[in-house]
Amino acid sequence: MTKKCELTGKMPLKGHKVSHANNKSKRRFLPNLKKVKFTSEILKRNLRLNVSNAAVRSVDKKGSFDQFLKDVKNKNLSQRLKKIKKTILAKSA
Secondary structure, three states: OOOOOOOOOOOOEEEEEEOOOOOEEEEEEOOOEEEEEEEEOOOOEEEEEEEEHHHHHHHHHHOOHHHHHHHOOHHHOOHHHHHHHHHHHHHHO
């Protein structure tokens, strides 16, 4: 399983862990990922996605999972969600 958000495209960042003596060692900053079940009213099915906490809040702000997918840019989405977005746009039009 990759450590990448399927909705926002957030990935791990690289940086340094800095000690009190200012010694630097490499570390990774991982996104806060969760497995969340979203319901699509247009497709009438549930989707289980690996998303960040920020993505869950963004979906809540838009109102529904379908509305979020309509508004979000394709470059941030995973391949699976790009196909789902295309079917949602086709059914809602």
